[in-house]
Each structure stands twice: as structure tokens, then as C-alpha cells.
Amino acid sequence: MQLNSINASSLANMIDGVLYGPDILLSGKYTFLNKASKNDIVIRHKIDDKGIKIAKNKGISCLITQNPQNDAVEVAKKLEFPLIVTTHIEYATAFALKNSVDNYASNAFKIAVTGTNGKSTTTHLLYTIFSDFGFNTYTNTDAESEGNTLIDPRVASELFDFYKLVDNIDVITLEVSEVQGWENKLMKNHALQMISALDSEAVIITNASMDHINLVNNFDNLLNEISGAATAINKRNSPSLLVLNYEDENIRNMSKIVENNENVDVMFFGNYDSDNILPISYKEGKGIYSYNELYVKETDLPFTSIHFIQDIMAALAVCIYKQLDQEKVIKSLRNYKPLARRFIKLKENPVIIDDFAHNPSGINLTIENGSKLGNNLFVVNAIRGSRGNDINKEIAEALVESLKDKLNYTLILTESVDVVNHLNTVLESEREIFLNILDENNIEYTLIESLEESLLKTVNLANEDDVILLLGAQGMDPAKELLIKNNII
Known part of the structure; x- marks a missing residue:
């Protein structure tokens, strides 16, 4: 398909970059150097002069990097090859993600899951359920959770591959790392950028516990990064869903970010309390409730460890919001096979x-x-x-x-x-x-x-x-x- 075109200079301006080489019209897909075909746009954190020559020989239309090595810039000028050097590679990968969503999945129902723990299982549960319903569903989650960052254009590239395979993408379930960076340098606002680029209609925040101490200085900084997910959905001007862990006070309080936004429905999940009925709750020995009605019996749950039950509740919130058939959801849960190496x-x-x-x-x-x-x-x-x-x-x-x-x-x-x-x-x-x-x-x-x-x-x-x-x-x-x-x- 013909992609949305953009001049190299305009792209450079949008991602806080400087263009070296000719200002040409770009219309290829965003991808990796080793996967790229003629006219594609490659994003690499680092590139040297040899990489520029390889890109030129492959017919790549433009290469974006944050760290040009050796004589990369000089070689790009000499070969008249468009090279954009950006201050933040995540600006480029976020732009690529938005471009791919706009081109291949503009009408898809888009879900983002973030938090310290439970992201992969929750995302994979949703992927499984929606797939079992017959929807063409893309997910970036795998056993290693290597695709949940804006460091490289993996999601943008895979969306193109999936679109070619199925012709129509119905649902995207995206695992988003709550904190990202490299070499002890924080990639600020990672969740906010990625979820905004995806234009997620549903956002799940699982929990918050201290992690990545080499990237964030303190717990407040971690919470600020995670809260970017709620901020992203608060910026939407159409009906949206924010799913929050009620048992985590810091996550529960993120509902305040959207409290004045009538477009955003908030669904809490947590422990069953007859004096405080939540949209989704768990009662030991009984199962998971939707408000005050039993939705899934405990005997139908694929596993019963409490952190897995929290993941299931988070996923069920989306299913209930989308009014998926209850019996089909339960059947999907009953047959669910978890990701490798997840308890x-x-x-x-x-x-x-x-x-x-x-x-x-x-x-x-x-x-x-x-x-x-x-x-x-x-x-x-x-x-x-x-x-x-x-x-x-x-x-x-x-x-x-x-x-x-x-x-x-x-x-x-x-x-x-x-x-x-x-x-x-x-x-x-x-x-x-x-x-x-x-x-x-x-x-x-x-x-x-x-x-x-x-x-x-x-x-x-x-x-x-x-x-x-x-x-x-x-x-x-x-x-x-x-x-x-x-x-x-």
C-alpha cells in the first residue's frame, strides 16, 4: 500500500533532528536495517560509516540515528544519502509507531498495558481472548518482553508484517515498559510517548514497585513515569477506558488524572468488599466478580496465584467494557496457555x-x-x-x-x-x-x-x-x- 509521504526535512523537524544529505520525499515503511527493502526508512540507535554504505547500497531512502559513529555524517554527505541525527531516538520510533498505526490499523481497537509487573501476562491474556473471538489481533508481547520499548522500531515494523498477513488489523494489545533507557540514562516519558503514539483507547496500569533504580532516582520519579499512561488517555477526545489496580494506592490515585474527563471510564480491579463494590473484584474460593455478579468461577481460572488473578481481572475489565460474550470469555480463559516461564x-x-x-x-x-x-x-x-x-x-x-x-x-x-x-x-x-x-x-x-x-x-x-x-x-x-x-x- 502507498504510505503517507513526508519530506526528509519535515521528518527531521518533527523528531528534533538535523538532516544531512538531500531533502527527498519519503514514503517507505519504518524498519530495521537488516529487514529493510528499497525506499524504506531505517531507525538505528547507532550507525557508523559502514552502515551508511550498506543502507545506500540497499536503496534505503533515509536513515535515522541518535549516535552517528566514526565518519557516518561525512559519508552520508559524500554519498548524497539522507541521514537524520536526532537528539532522542524515541522521538523517531514514536513517530514510526504512529505512522504504522495510521496506515495499517487506523480502525483497530488499541489496548496498552503498563506497570512494574504483570504487563506481559495481562497483554497476552487479552491477545488470546480477542484472538479466540476471531479478531485479527497483534501483540508485541513474548516470553522475553523485548518489544515493549521505543528504543527500536520493532512494533512499527511488525505492524506492517502483520497487516500484509491478515489484510485488516482488528485489535492491538501492546505491552509498554513503564520505565526505559540505556546506559543509566532515563528515556523520559516513555509510557506517555508510546501510548500517545498508539492512540490507545484502553489503558491498563497493573502496579508500581521500585525497579530500574539505575534509571529513576526515587519512587516518585517512577510513579511519574507510570502515570504518563493515564496522562496519555486523558488527552484523547473520544470514549476511552482506564483500568487501575485498586489495591495499589499509588495506582488507584491515578484516577485523579482523568476525573474531569467525561470521555474516560475508570474501572478498578481488586479484592471483593461488600461495602465497596468494584467493577472487577476477586473473592477467594468463589471467583472473579463484575460488580456484584459472579463473572468467572474460581474453578474456571487457568491459575490461582494472586498476582495472576490480578492480571486476569485487569484483562476482564477490557472484555466487559467491550461487552464481549461472557461464556466465550470464560471458555478462552479456561483453555489459556500462559507465556513461557511465567510461573x-x-x-x-x-x-x-x-x-x-x-x-x-x-x-x-x-x-x-x-x-x-x-x-x-x-x-x-x-x-x-x-x-x-x-x-x-x-x-x-x-x-x-x-x-x-x-x-x-x-x-x-x-x-x-x-x-x-x-x-x-x-x-x-x-x-x-x-x-x-x-x-x-x-x-x-x-x-x-x-x-x-x-x-x-x-x-x-x-x-x-x-x-x-x-x-x-x-x-x-x-x-x-x-x-x-x-x-x-
Whole structure:
């Protein structure tokens, strides 16, 4: 299809950039360098002179970057190739997202989900439900949650690919990182920019807990970033939905942002209270209620850990707002298969739970819920390799907080040297800060370099009535396959 055209100079002005090279008319799609075809517009955080030459040879119409390296600018001028250097790469990726939505999904129902925890599961639940209803539904959520930022044009590019596949996009369910940045530099107003670019008709804010301390200075700054989601929907001039976690006071108070906007419906979800009936609530042993009517019986829920129930309630708020058929929603929930490594039970006797717990609040939630499933608790945690000292300090402190009052735990740490590549190798400084935090707080642990060895040792130590939690991001991803290889599951 013919895309909306724009002059390179006009694009540069809109994204706070400077154009080097000719001012030509641009009408290609926004994408990555390795995916780009003739006339496409490429967005890259960094580019060097070799990259400029590759782009020129591929017939790319324009390249946008924040950090030109080596002689990139000089080569672009010499080759008469349009290069835009912007002060903020997210301005470009937000513009690309808006352009793709306008071109490929202008009539789609658009949902954005943000918050510290539960984003991926809530987004994937909505994707599954709307897909089960027969809607052509796009989502950026995957097991690693790598597509929820404005650092690159992934969503803009994938929307084009999905449009080519289905010809009409009915629904977009977008996971939006509440805080983003790189090299300890905050990408300000990330949620506000991304949700505004999407023009979301429904926004869910799951919760707020301290995370990304290398990017935000304090909790108030974190809340300000998250509240950008409510600010984005408050700017719309058409009917919209804001779904908020009533049990999180800071999230509940974000309703004040839209209180004077008659276009925005606010739906809270939380615990059932007969004196304070919420639009969506959960009563233990009964199920999830819509106002005062039972909507889903507890026996029909795909999982019953409280943080998962919160994710389900958030998703159901959107379903009820859209007046989806209740029985079909329940059927979709009953058959729901969660994302990989989201509190997945791999084995009984002993119970083995695999969870992509990669931040402090995720660690705390998983240990809180998982420790209830067995007598003795075994935690196998993969130290995050090549992710910096700050995040490893946070995770170690979360382990301290979760384990300090437990008497029946065994903590085994691994560097996963047998399965990770150079991009995920644990650095000496990361190991040192992780272990120092545990030592200072008298948390006992065993460090095993190999992931496979750490798993085998843990399984041998555990009795049938115990529980084993497999925690961590990339370093723990291969655990399931290793357990299968050793005939444990």
C-alpha cells in the first residue's frame, strides 16, 4: 500500500533532528536495517560509516540515528544519502509507531498495558481472548518482553508484517515498559510517548514497585513515569477506558488524572468488599466478580496465584467494557496457555516452578507464592550476566528480603556458564556485588557455575513434598530443556 509521504526535512523537524544529505520525499515503511527493502526508512540507535554504505547500497531512502559513529555524517554527505541525527531516538520510533498505526490499523481497537509487573501476562491474556473471538489481533508481547520499548522500531515494523498477513488489523494489545533507557540514562516519558503514539483507547496500569533504580532516582520519579499512561488517555477526545489496580494506592490515585474527563471510564480491579463494590473484584474460593455478579468461577481460572488473578481481572475489565460474550470469555480463559516461564509448573513431587523473575518485585512475588507449594523451599537463581551491577544489586536485595525470615530455604546461585553466550556472561563485578549483598545479610547460598549442575544438585537435594523455584532471565531460559535432557521432567 502507498504510505503517507513526508519530506526528509519535515521528518527531521518533527523528531528534533538535523538532516544531512538531500531533502527527498519519503514514503517507505519504518524498519530495521537488516529487514529493510528499497525506499524504506531505517531507525538505528547507532550507525557508523559502514552502515551508511550498506543502507545506500540497499536503496534505503533515509536513515535515522541518535549516535552517528566514526565518519557516518561525512559519508552520508559524500554519498548524497539522507541521514537524520536526532537528539532522542524515541522521538523517531514514536513517530514510526504512529505512522504504522495510521496506515495499517487506523480502525483497530488499541489496548496498552503498563506497570512494574504483570504487563506481559495481562497483554497476552487479552491477545488470546480477542484472538479466540476471531479478531485479527497483534501483540508485541513474548516470553522475553523485548518489544515493549521505543528504543527500536520493532512494533512499527511488525505492524506492517502483520497487516500484509491478515489484510485488516482488528485489535492491538501492546505491552509498554513503564520505565526505559540505556546506559543509566532515563528515556523520559516513555509510557506517555508510546501510548500517545498508539492512540490507545484502553489503558491498563497493573502496579508500581521500585525497579530500574539505575534509571529513576526515587519512587516518585517512577510513579511519574507510570502515570504518563493515564496522562496519555486523558488527552484523547473520544470514549476511552482506564483500568487501575485498586489495591495499589499509588495506582488507584491515578484516577485523579482523568476525573474531569467525561470521555474516560475508570474501572478498578481488586479484592471483593461488600461495602465497596468494584467493577472487577476477586473473592477467594468463589471467583472473579463484575460488580456484584459472579463473572468467572474460581474453578474456571487457568491459575490461582494472586498476582495472576490480578492480571486476569485487569484483562476482564477490557472484555466487559467491550461487552464481549461472557461464556466465550470464560471458555478462552479456561483453555489459556500462559507465556513461557511465567510461573509455569514443570513437575510435581517435588513441585518445580519456572518463572522469568528478572526484577526485584518479580522475585518477591514468585517466592511469596511459590513457597506455599511445598514444605522446604529451594531457589535456583541465575545471576543476570552483562546487565550491570545495579540490577544485580537489586535482585540480591530482593532475595534477602524474601528469604531472611525463612528457616527452610536452600539458595543455589548459578552463572550458567554452560549455556550463555558472551552477551549474557556474568561479569566479575556483577558476581561480586551479588554475593556481597547476600554475605552482608547472612543469607546462605551455594554458587555453581554450570546451570545444568545447579539443577541436578537441587533436584537431588529436594524431597517429593518440597518446592523448587527456577528464577532468572536469560541465564535460566534453558533450564526446562536441561531438565528434559536429564529425564527429570
